[in-house]
Amino acid sequence: MNWSRAKTILICSFLLLNLILGFQLWSTNRSNMTEIASDTSGTLEELNRILHSKNIRLADDLPTDLPKLKVITVKFDDSIKPGELKKLKTPLSPNAILGKGASKDIQSQSEIPHFELYQLDSVTSKDGVSDFLFDQLYGKLPLFDVNVVLKEQNGEITSYRQAYGEVESGVEQAEQKLIPAQLAVRSLVDNYLSEGSIITEVKLGYHGQPxxxxxxxxxxxxxxxxxxxxxxxxxxxxxxxxxxxxxxxxVPFGTQDESKKAEDTGNKSK
Structure with missing residues (x-):
């Protein structure tokens, strides 16, 4: 028996089998991706139909990225008191950090600790004429409850309140799939929103119960x-x-104690 030839045939057979299995795996993955895309398209079409039927307008594009994420644990810095209003030694011009030419370099040069790690939250900043709220970022996602609030007076930013935390790395959490944005909006439209509502923003980030x-x-x-x-x-x-x-x-994270103390003081004075 020619063992050399038999060995060559055996190796070629294994290579051919691997090619066949690899093609089947690629074909299955491609089929799954096609089904997911088809389901997403169908969900979006159904959402648009329901929005139209209830005269609800979506003024913002729905996010399409759907990363796998995990629960995080944020540890707050004890040296930074969220309820404390701190005066700036050198007032800031709002245009310097809010204008089109604003950059992280300008934020990093300010007196506010770690300010370059925050991003302007245009939604919540609209509620106060003289307040500008920035969310701390974890990667590219905002921590909606961990903020810097800038206070404007006479056209200058003169003081601020800040919460700052670090995400603990030793806590093991498995990444999980997320509900797509269109399903999240569909849930609100079906159960919460009244006819004629306008959805102004849909944004992914981290949020917790204070x-x-x-x-x-x-x-x-x-x-x-x-x-x-x-x-x-x-x-x-x-x-x-x-x-x-x-x-x-x-109420920003970390300010519950101050709010409760103020309430208790008011009750005692009555």
């Missing part, structure tokens, strides 16, 4: 903003919806 603790778990949420000022948070894993908030009613 309580008195140095660490806070935060879940991925779709933040959906309505033209009347209502802000809905829809948990991006299971679709749970929080009662709507007004942007001006939201």
């Amino acid at each position: 309580y008195n603790s140095q660490t806070q778990p935060m879940f991925p949420h779709w933040r959906i903003t309505i033209d009347n000022g209502d802000i809905y948070y829809l948990q991006a894993f299971n679709g749970a919806v929080e009662s709507p908030q007004k942007g001006s009613d939201m």
Whole structure:
């Protein structure tokens, strides 16, 4: 028996089998991707139909990126007191950090610690004429509850409040699939929004329930903003919806103690 020839035939057979299995795997993945794209298209068509039937307008493009995300735990910096209003030694010009030419370099040169890690939140900043709110970022996603609030006076930014936290790296959490933006909007349209509403923004970020603790778990949420000022948070894993908030009613993380103390002081003085 020619063992050399038999060995060559055996190797070629294995190579051919690997090619066949590889093609089948590629074909299956391509088929799955086609089905997902088809389902997304169908969901979007159905959403547009329902929006039209209820005269609800979507003024913002729906996000199409759908990364896998995990629950994060944010540990707040004790040295930065969120409820404390701090004066700037050198007032800032709003145009320098809010204008079209604004950059992270300008933020990094300011007196505000870690300010280059924050991004202007155009939705919540509209609620106050003299307040500008910035969200801290984790990667490219905002932490909706961890903010810097800039206070304007006489055309200059003269003071600020800040919350700052770091995401703990030792906490093991598995990444999970998210509910697509169109399904999140569909849930609100079906169950919460009245006819004639206008959805002004749909944004993905992290949000948590504030309580008195140095660490806070935060879940991925779709933040959906309505033209009347209502802000809905829809948990991006299971679709749970929080009662709507007004942007001006939201209490930043870390300020609950100060609010409670002020309330208790007021009650004692009565």
